[in-house]
Every structure is written in structure tokens, then in C-alpha cells.
Amino acid sequence: MSEMKKIKNLKEFSTSADRFEGANLLCPGCAHSIIVREVLNATNDDLVLSASTGCLEVCTAVYPYTSWDASWIHIGFENGSTAVAGAEAMHKALKNKGRLKQPDRNPKFVSFAGDGASYDIGFQWISGCMERGHNIMHVVLDNEVYANTGGQRSSSTPIGSSSTTAPAGRVSYGEKKNKKDMVSIMASHNIPYAAQVAPNKWKDMVKKIQHGFSVDGPVFINAVSPCTTEWKFDPKDTMMITDLATDSLVFPLYEIIDGHELNITYRPKNVVPVEEYLAAQGRFKHLFKDQYKYLIKEWQERVDANWSYLNRREEARV
Amino acid sequence: MAFDKMELRDIEVWDGNFAAAQALRQCQIDVVAAYPITPSTPIVEGYAKFLADGYVEGEFVMVESEHAAMSGCIGAAAAGGRVATATSSQGYALMVETLYQASGMRLPIILNVVNRALAAPLNVNGDHSDMYLGRDSGWIQLDAYCPQDAYDLNFIAFKVAEDHEVRLPCMVHQDGFMTSHTAQGVKTLTDDEGYGFVGDFKPMNDMLDFEHPVTHGVQTEEDWHFEHKARQHNDLMTKVMPKIQAAFDDFEKLSGRKYNIVEKYDMDDADVAVVCMGTSVETAREVATEMRAKGIKAGVVGIRVIRPFPFMQIQEALKGAKAIATLDRSAPGGTVGMLFNEMAGCLYNLETRPMLSGKIYGLGGRDLTKKHLVDLFTELQANVDAGKITTPLQQFIGVRGPKLSFL
Numbered sequence: 001m002s003e004m005k006k007i008k009n010l011k012e013f014s015t016s017a018d019r020f021e022g023a024n025l026l027c028p029g030c031a032h033s034i035i036v037r038e039v040l041n042a043t044n045d046d047l048v049l050s051a052s053t054g055c056l057e058v059c060t061a062v063y064p065y066t067s068w069d070a071s072w073i074h075i076g077f078e079n080g081s082t083a084v085a086g087a088e089a090m091h092k093a094l095k096n097k098g099r100l101k102q103p104d105r106n107p108k109f110v111s112f113a114g115d116g117a118s119y120d121i122g123f124q125w126i127s128g129c130m131e132r133g134h135n136i137m138h139v140v141l142d143n144e145v146y147a148n149t150g151g152q153r154s155s156s157t158p159i160g161s162s163s164t165t166a167p168a169g170r171v172s173y174g175e176k177k178n179k180k181d182m183v184s185i186m187a188s189h190n191i192p193y194a195a196q197v198a199p200n201k202w203k204d205m206v207k208k209i210q211h212g213f214s215v216d217g218p219v220f221i222n223a224v225s226p227c228t229t230e231w232k233f234d235p236k237d238t239m240m241i242t243d244l245a246t247d248s249l250v251f252p253l254y255e256i257i258d259g260h261e262l263n264i265t266y267r268p269k270n271v272v273p274v275e276e277y278l279a280a281q282g283r284f285k286h287l288f289k290d291q292y293k294y295l296i297k298e299w300q301e302r303v304d305a306n307w308s309y310l311n312r313r314e315e316a317r318v
Numbered sequence: 319m320a321f322d323k324m325e326l327r328d329i330e331v332w333d334g335n336f337a338a339a340q341a342l343r344q345c346q347i348d349v350v351a352a353y354p355i356t357p358s359t360p361i362v363e364g365y366a367k368f369l370a371d372g373y374v375e376g377e378f379v380m381v382e383s384e385h386a387a388m389s390g391c392i393g394a395a396a397a398g399g400r401v402a403t404a405t406s407s408q409g410y411a412l413m414v415e416t417l418y419q420a421s422g423m424r425l426p427i428i429l430n431v432v433n434r435a436l437a438a439p440l441n442v443n444g445d446h447s448d449m450y451l452g453r454d455s456g457w458i459q460l461d462a463y464c465p466q467d468a469y470d471l472n473f474i475a476f477k478v479a480e481d482h483e484v485r486l487p488c489m490v491h492q493d494g495f496m497t498s499h500t501a502q503g504v505k506t507l508t509d510d511e512g513y514g515f516v517g518d519f520k521p522m523n524d525m526l527d528f529e530h531p532v533t534h535g536v537q538t539e540e541d542w543h544f545e546h547k548a549r550q551h552n553d554l555m556t557k558v559m560p561k562i563q564a565a566f567d568d569f570e571k572l573s574g575r576k577y578n579i580v581e582k583y584d585m586d587d588a589d590v591a592v593v594c595m596g597t598s599v600e601t602a603r604e605v606a607t608e609m610r611a612k613g614i615k616a617g618v619v620g621i622r623v624i625r626p627f628p629f630m631q632i633q634e635a636l637k638g639a640k641a642i643a644t645l646d647r648s649a650p651g652g653t654v655g656m657l658f659n660e661m662a663g664c665l666y667n668l669e670t671r672p673m674l675s676g677k678i679y680g681l682g683g684r685d686l687t688k689k690h691l692v693d694l695f696t697e698l699q700a701n702v703d704a705g706k707i708t709t710p711l712q713q714f715i716g717v718r719g720p721k722l723s724f725l
Contacts, residue, residue, distance in 0.1 A: 046528040048397070048525050048526070050393070057537070058537050061533050061535070061536040061537055062536065062537045062538075062539075063536040063537065063538045063542050063546075064542070066533040066536070068531070068533050069531055070531050071525035071526070071527075071528065071531050071532060072525075072531070072532075072533045072534065073392075073393060073396050073525065073533075073534040073535050074534070074535035074536070075389055075392050075393070075416065075419050075423075075535055076389070076415060076416065076419060078385070079385065079386065079389035079416070082351075082381065082386045082389035082390050082393060083389055083390075083392060083393035083396075084393060085379070085390055085393060086349065086351055086379070086389065086390035086391060086392060086393025086394035086395075086396075086397065087393040087394060087396065087397035087525055087526070088393075089349045089351070089377040089379050089390065089393075089394055090348060090349050090377070090393070090394040090395075090397035090398065090399045090401075090526065091397060091526055092377050093348040093349050093375070093376045093377040093399060094348065094397075094398070094399055094526065096320070096375060097320075097348070097375055097376075099399075100526060101521075101524075101526065101527050101528075101529075102526075102527070102528055102529065105528055107526070107528065124382055124383065124386075125382075125385075125386050125389065127382070128381055128382035128383075128386055131382075132379065132380075132381075
């Protein structure tokens with residue numbers, strides 16, 4: 001059966017053996033590597049990993065180097081989920097045929113992809129994997145923008161942020177559309193487990209990843225991944241920004257079991273105003289001009305409404 | 319093994335699709351990831367039914383698009399097992415991105431391509447537009463002319479593609495409907511003979527070997543990309559053809575059926591020759607025989623191995639001919655047909671340099687009749703008699719309306 005790590009504290013967690021090496025080309029302060037490490041460190045089992053084209057992929061497997069001490073594959077932008085689904089199907093076939101080289105192992109199949117590769121171009125592939133019931137976990141490194149290509153809007157980009165294809169300007173406040181609710185969409189495939197996680201809440205993250213590894217069937221994880229380059233904050237502030245994201249409830253942490261049982265897994269003791277979260281990032285700087293301040297108010301109302309919705313769902317067990 | 323063998327008659331009446339499906343069963347594919355498209359659908363339906371009836375053991379992953387089908391095949395092949403699928407036309411077009419990724423990652427996947435026209439206008443019938451779309455994709459490509467070929471070439475494909483010195487994906491092409499849906503007598507191998515020919519799959523760099531983790535699908539920029547591509551191309555051009563020849567030889571020993579890299583018909587003393595692919599080869603052979611009865615020394619060259627392209631074998635086959643026509647079953651979209659270009663590349667440096675003209679035919683499933691070929695051989699003979707090309711260099715055969723020609 002699954003072999004989950006027993007982790008007592010953050011020091012032990014941060015110094016445990018890595019299958020994702022620190023030697024990579026990600027920006028200083030990038031949350032991707034923190035999230036990947038937290039996911040991989042949740043298990044001692046063997047791993048079959050994929051990365052869709054994006055920051056994680058181009059920064060960790062530049063020939064002749066690799067940052068991965070585990071089986072890893074990249075095919076293209078849209079199909080990382082299907083790559084591990086294919087590998088999972090082969091594992092099943094070879095297991096049934098008695099041809100596995102190490103039949104006693106219990107590998108985990110995980111695909112990592114950005115929000116562009118998940119919410120947009122890879123949406124259909126992920127939906128297919130979830131619907132077919134593959135024993136895989138898809139983890140979105142959600143930095144709400146096409147960071148690898150230089151900061152274009154995706155369907156995860158939030159209202160009012162400035163990106164290179166939805167820039168704030170003399171007559172525009174930037175992105176006009178609300179972020180797609182990917183966790184709900186994926187949970188609606190009636191998969192055994194879907195959850196939103198954040199790297200600052202590492203115990204919550206590890207618990208969810210371990211739960212995801214323990215269930216039979218597809219798992220969807222949306223991980224907030226603050227991007228120092230495109231969100232425009234100082235690289236040393238990644239965890240501070242993540243704290244603001246979770247404590248302002250802009251990124252509420254919750255899980256949905258079997259498509260209907262919603263549990264909120266983190267309730268901040270002191271809820272931070274959304275304005276503080278927005279003020280800490282350059283991408284929202286223009287919202288603080290007088291003519292756009294109404295958007296900050298709307299932001300707060302939207303976050304409050306979503307929190308209320310999640311609470312009502314949790315209470316109603318739907 | 320947890321599956322039953324199937325008793326086959328020595329000769330079964332199968333269409334090309336079912337012949338390919340039977341070959342996949344006998345090769346005992348581990349994973350098929352597939353998406354339906356006319357006219358190739360019955361191949362993967364066949365695999366699904368064999369699975370449901372317990373005649374094969376593996377995983378059939380019915381995905382949500384052809385792009386996902388090849389993506390799943392790539393993941394499965396990288397995991398380390400025998401993988402195949404089938405597609406046609408628009409599905410092939412959707413798959414093209416992943417075709418390049420499969421070959422670049424050197425994964426021995428077998429793709430049965432049941433050739434069909436490309437939209438627009440939408441058309442379900444056979445031509446070679448899809449085949450031509452993927453001709454630079456780095457796959458080995460074999461061409462079947464009839465259901466028997468579609469059956470036999472699948473065994474050859476696995477044998478060559480999975481060779482550790484090759485490790486390249488391989489397509490087996492057959493003509494949509496003309497081969498895929500036309501039932502003919504197909505001489506069979508027993509299950510033991512068929513599986514014995516391809517042998518057990520031997521994994522290499524497999525992701526499921528956890529003692530040796532591998533990284534598949536890396537990034538290479540200007541420092542390494544060129545070397546990677548050039549060396550792979552070199553392998554394709556130098557290592558593959560001898561392996562195909564060896565597989566043809568072994569297959570002949572097993573079955574008595576002989577395949578050749580270039581299929582020559584009456585070429586020893588031919589003055590005029592037609593070069594073609596697919597079902598047209600058989601029609602052209604029949605007409606060539608009839609032309610000989612009329613005193614025209616006609617021959618036919620069929621391309622069996624499309625990639626790697628057999629330059630030397632074609633030079634050898636065509637060196638004595640005086641006038642040659644290429645038959646391309648794809649609209650060349652602003653140039654001459656692919657076969658015309660390839661033949662010109664083969665023949666330009668020959669001292670005898672024969673006359674070469676190009677014909678476009680059969681688009682969207684339009685029939686190529688014996689009358690068309692009689693006219694063509696007659697035209698080629700007229701060129702020989704005149705000592706020069708007397709007709710436009712590129713013409714259409716069998717198109718209605720005003721006569722269209724270029725060059």
C-alpha cells in the first residue's frame with residue numbers, strides 16, 4: 001500500500017530527501033519549486049511525473065541536465081495529464097500481465113501544469129483524464145498568468161490585474177473577466193478528490209496530497225503559486241504574499257470529496273482585507289487610482305460572497 | 319497468460335481494417351489509446367472487441383481526441399510497453415504535433431493510418447493528403463496496397479520500430495475504403511507465428527523502471543537541438559533501411575510472402591514507367607501487362623517504404639526507363655506533387671536522366687480507372703517516340719470540367 005511520510009515539523013520537512021533538486025533555473029522566489037517539493041515529499045513511493053510546457057518544464061530539464069530524480073516526461077503544452085494517464089494505463093497493463101520490473105512498488109502518477117496549461121490549452125485533456133478515472137493526480141501551479149511566455153492573461157487571471165495582453169492603460173483597468181472556477185469544474189466530474197492548496201500552509205497541503213494519493217481514481221489539486229516576476233513583488237516576499245492570499249480568503253483552502261462533500265480546511269484567525277493583498281502586488285497597482293477604487297470594493301464583495309458560498313456548501317454537505 | 323488464442327483459417331476474408339486489427343491482436347499490444355474517425359475506426363473497434371472477448375490482454379484507453387490518443391500512446395510507450403493506435407485524415411491532422419514529439423522522443427509506437435482526404439471540403443474517402451501532411455514527422459512509414467499488406471506490414475512495423483538500434487515510431491498506411499473496407503482473401507499467420515515474429519517487447523529507458531529514473535522530453539536550444547535532430551535523421555537514413563530489409567527477409571522465411579523496399583514490376587526492360595503508391599499500384603500493374611501486349615514496354619514502381627525514402631533503390635529501379643510519370647494522390651497546394659519532387663531528386667544525377675512528368679489523381683476518393691492508365695502509358699510512349707516531353711509537366715487525371723494543367 002501507499003507509503004506516506006511522517007513529518008513532524010517544517011525543519012524535518014525541508015531537509016528530507018528530495019527527488020526534485022534545488023539545481024534548477026526557476027526565478028528566485030518562485031513558488032513552483034516549493035509546491036513541487038511539498039507534493040513529492042508527501043510520499044516515499046515511486047513517482048511517474050509529467051510537466052506540461054511552462055516555467056517548471058523549461059527550468060528543470062534543459063539538456064544535458066535534469067532536476068528530476070524520478071521518472072519524468074514532458075510532451076507538450078496541453079497533454080501532460082494524458083502523458084501520465086498513458087503511463088498509468090501501461091502500468092495497469094503490465095501489472096495484469098506480470099511484466100513489471102518491480103512488481104512490489106506502488107507508484108504515484110502526478111502531472112504538473114500551469115494555469116495556462118490547465119485552465120486553457122490543456123482543459124480538454126485534463127477533463128478527459130478525470131472522466132476516465134485514471135489513477136493520477138493533476139496539480140495546477142496556479143500563478144494566474146502565462147508566466148513562461150512573458151505575462152499574458154489566462155482564464156485564471158483575476159479581474160483588474162495588468163498582464164501583457166490585458167494591460168492596464170490610460171482607459172483600461174486590465175483584465176475584465178473573473179477567474180474560472182476550475183476546482184468546481186473538476187469536482188463536477190465526480191472525482192474522488194479535488195482541493196485547493198497553498199505552499200505556506202504546508203501541513204494542510206501535505207495532508208491533502210496524502211489523501212489524494214490514498215484514493216482510487218483521479219485527483220485534482222489547484223495550488224496558488226505567487227509569481228514574483230508577473231505579480232511584481234520582491235522575491236523574498238513569496239511567503240508573505242501567499243499568507244495574504246490565504247488570509248484574505250482570495251485563495252480559500254478547501255477540499256471537495258466525491259464531487260459533493262465540501263470541507264473548508266483553513267479558517268484564518270484574523271481575516272485580512274483584500275485591499276492588503278492587492279496592494280502588495282505591482283499587477284494591481286493601478287487599482288489604487290481614484291477612478292478604479294470601486295474595483296477594490298467589488299473585489300472584497302466578491303471574495304466575501306465566495307467565502308459565504310463555500311461555508312453554505314460545507315454546512316449543507318453539497 | 320490470461321487470454322485465449324484464436325484459431326484462424328489459412329486464408330480469411332478480411333478487409334484492410336480487420337486485417338490490421340488482427341495483426342495488433344497477434345502482436346499482443348499492451349496499450350491502445352484511440353479516438354474514432356472514419357475510415358480507420360474498425361481497427362480500434364476490433365482491438366476493443368478482442369479485449370472484451372478475452373483474445374488479448376491490455377488496456378484500451380478511449381480518449382477524447384486524436385491529439386490525446388497519441389499523447390496517451392507517448393506516455394504509455396515511455397512507460398515501457400507495446401503501443402499502437404489508428405487514425406485518418408482530420409484526426410491525423412490534429413495528431414501532427416504529437417507525431418513529431420513521438421519520433422523526437424524515440425518511442426516505437428505503431429500508427430495505422432487509413433488514408434483519407436483532408437477538409438475543406440469535408441470528404442471521408444481515400445486519398446493521400448493525410449499521409450503527405452506527416453511525411454517530415456520523423457516516423458518510419460510503410461505503405462500497404464491491399465488487406466494482405468495491411469496485415470503483414472504491421473508485424474514488420476513492430477519488428478523494425480522496437481529494435482533497440484532503431485527505436486522510432488512507424489506508420490502503416492492503407493487506402494481509405496479501397497483497402498480498409500474491401501474484403502479480400504488474407505493469408506494468415508497462427509497466433510504463435512505472429513507473436514513469435516515480433517517477440518516480447520524489450521523496454522528501454524522505461525519510466526516504470528524505478529531503479530533507473532529517466533527524464534523524457536527535455537528542452538534543447540541552439541546549443542543541442544541541431545545535433546539531436548541531425549543525428550536522429552542520420553539514424554533514420556542509415557540504420558533503418560537495413561533493418562527493414564532484414565525484417566522483410568525474415569518475414570518471407572516465415573510466411574513465403576516477399577516484400578521489397580521498392581516494388582518493381584516489369585521494370586527490367588521498361589521504356590515507360592509509372593511510380594505510385596497504395597491501391598493504384600495493383601491497377602497500374604494490370605494495365606502495364608496489357609500495354610506490353612500492345613508492344614509498349616511498360617513497368618510500375620510501387621513505393622513500399624515512404625520514409626526513410628529509398629533514393630538508391632529507386633535510382634536502381636528507374637535507371638533504364640526513358641519516360642516516367644509520378645502519380646500523386648494529394649493536392650500539392652502550390653507546387654508539384656511530392657512523388658514528382660522525390661523522383662526528380664533521385665533521378666537528376668543519373669547519367670540517363672529520364673523524362674519525368676507529374677500527375678495528380680484520385681482526390682477525395684475519385685477512381686483511377688484502367689482507361690486513365692492506358693492513356694498515361696500511351697502518353698509516356700509518345701514522349702519516348704518524340705524524344706521530349708510533349709505534354710504539360712503537371713496534369714490532373716480524372717477531374718471534370720476544363721482541362722487543368724501547369725508548367
